[in-house]
Structures are given as structure tokens and as C-alpha cells.
Amino acid sequence: MTSTVSLADPSGAGEAPASHRRLLMCPPKYFRIDYEINPYMHVGVQPDLDAAIAEHEAIVEAHLAAGRKVEFVDADPACPDMTYTANAAVVRGNRAVLATLPPERAAETPHHRTWLRDNGFEVAETRYAFSGQGDALACGDLLLAAHGQRTDARAFRTLARHLDCEVVGLRTTSARWYDLDLAVAVVHPGAVLAYNPEALDAPSLRTLRGLGMELIEVAPEEAAAFALNLISDGRTVTMTSGAPRLAADLRSSGLTVVELETQELRKGGGGVRCTALTLDNPA
Ligand code: ARG
Numbered sequence: 001m002t003s004t005v006s007l008a009d010p011s012g013a014g015e016a017p018a019s020h021r022r023l024l025m026c027p028p029k030y031f032r033i034d035y036e037i038n039p040y041m042h043v044g045v046q047p048d049l050d051a052a053i054a055e056h057e058a059i060v061e062a063h064l065a066a067g068r069k070v071e072f073v074d075a076d077p078a079c080p081d082m083t084y085t086a087n088a089a090v091v092r093g094n095r096a097v098l099a100t101l102p103p104e105r106a107a108e109t110p111h112h113r114t115w116l117r118d119n120g121f122e123v124a125e126t127r128y129a130f131s132g133q134g135d136a137l138a139c140g141d142l143l144l145a146a147h148g149q150r151t152d153a154r155a156f157r158t159l160a161r162h163l164d165c166e167v168v169g170l171r172t173t174s175a176r177w178y179d180l181d182l183a184v185a186v187v188h189p190g191a192v193l194a195y196n197p198e199a200l201d202a203p204s205l206r207t208l209r210g211l212g213m214e215l216i217e218v219a220p221e222e223a224a225a226f227a228l229n230l231i232s233d234g235r236t237v238t239m240t241s242g243a244p245r246l247a248a249d250l251r252s253s254g255l256t257v258v259e260l261e262t263q264e265l266r267k268g269g270g271g272v273r274c275t276a277l278t279l280d281n282p283a
Helices: 049-065 103-118 153-163 202-209 220-224 244-252
Strands: 004-006 022-025 069-072 089-092 095-098 122-124 136-139 142-147 166-171 184-188 192-195 214-217 236-240 256-260
Touching (some): 049 236, 089 103, 095 153, 136 184, 153 166
Parallel strands (some): 004 166, 142 166
16 A cells, blocks of 8 residues: 555545454553643642542453453653553554654653564654654544644654555644544544544544545534543444433444543543553554
8 A cells, every 4th residue: 555645635445444452551550740731731630549540440441341452551650641551652553653742741752662662563753743642543544643732744754654554634723632532533443433523623624524434523512521532443432421422422323332430530631542552453
């Protein structure tokens, strides 16, 4: 397959085999709010650590109950955000592009690099800002990638080349949607997406609507409650509680929906999806 970057007119999406059955997670052992790098974080509002650990354990249990395999990278006391492993990298086949995280999170990267290399991934890096899977959603032959907040569009070339896929560039409109995984969710790769129209600029909305996939619209209030920050393997959707409309839409489309509390984890600006890096996106 040829690697191309197309910011305006992507095509060629096809329904892909299921993924999200192999996940990399990191226990929130040292989770705290030491800095504010998204609008949901407030150093004056600290998580209850035991409750955060319990939320995380419930997410892990839900993945295991859905038949997924969960692997772990060790937490580092110097990395209070490390439980959000979705930002480590983006993976396709046995290849990974490592994130270029904000300076406050840079100490996480050596752990991610080592884990991915030790586990057989060919790792590439970009010198441009890149939020890992937070801003890059695998969707069949396409990679839906956002820029404008945590990712510089110049990183897309490395994504397309190293992962050998077509990058569909999207632009998120505000810091509320600082990562694409708060604004768009892949429900069935190549076939069904859920999205919050308010989170994307007009050209991006046209791009998304031109992909030929079924689109489920999600209200901004539910999106701001991390509704779209979900993991779907095509059978089971694991998502936050507090987004009853999206949960009902997904159930009525025949999916099993598991809703979990994320009250503590959201104090860092993350939900269910942020806590897992998908390791089995098909190449
Ligand atoms: N506090 C973390 C940050 O701002 C949260 C990351 C959430 N991850 C995600 N994929 N949206 O970087």
C-alpha cells in the first residue's frame, strides 16, 4: 500500500478486522494533578488515590471480562499522568510512532520507548508535537489524526510513512477537545464513527462526512463528560457512565455496552480510552 497524507479528501475506507483486544495500561499508582495542561485539570482538585485505583481496576476487569488481553508498563513516581497510556504512541501492526509529549509529561517517553522495543515493536519518533493515540485513531486503512492542540500536522508524514497508512487530517476547535479521542470515537473501524460536531472545524466536518462511514452524533455535554473516550472492539463498548444517550444509541445498534465510573480519572482530563494504548491495530 502507498503511504499518503491527505488533509482534505480521503477515500478508500473499508471495513477492517476488529482490534482493541490487546491493550497497554499503567496503574494510577502515582496519579496526581501537579500541573494544568488541559482545561479539566486543577491543581486545587486532587484525585482520591484509592478511588482512582479502584476505577482503574474496574476498567481492567471490564477489558478482561470482554476477552481482551491487558499488559502493563510500570508506573514512575515522577510521572503523575502516566496512567493515560493512550498518549504513549500510536501502533499499527508491529510498528509504533512514539509521541512527543508536552514537557510536563516528557519523562514518560523513555518508559514507553523501552516497553515498545522490548515487546517487538519497530519504533519511530518525530521531532514535532504528537499526542500519540490521543490524536490518532486507527480506522481500517485510515488513521484519523488531529492537529491544532497537542499535535503538529508536520508529524503526519512520519505517521503515514512509518505506519504505511493514509492519514486523514482533522482539526479540533478548542482546548476542551485537546485530544481527538475526546471528540471522535471509532465504533467499528472503517464503518461506524461517533463524533461531536462542535469539536471539529468546518473542513474537518466535511472530511469526516465524506468518508462514507455511518456517523453517530454526540451532544457536546456528553462529549465533555468523556462519552467519546471509549474503547470498542466491535462487540463490546467500554465507556464512561454519565452519557446515557450515546450508551443507548450504541446498545440499539446491537453492541454490548459497559459503563464505568471515571470520576477520579477525569480530574486529569481523561476517561476510559485514555487509559489504554491499543497494541493490535491491524496493518
Ligand atoms: N492529563 C493528561 C494530559 O493532559 C490527560 C491525557 C488524556 N489522554 C487522552 N488520550 N486524551 O496529557
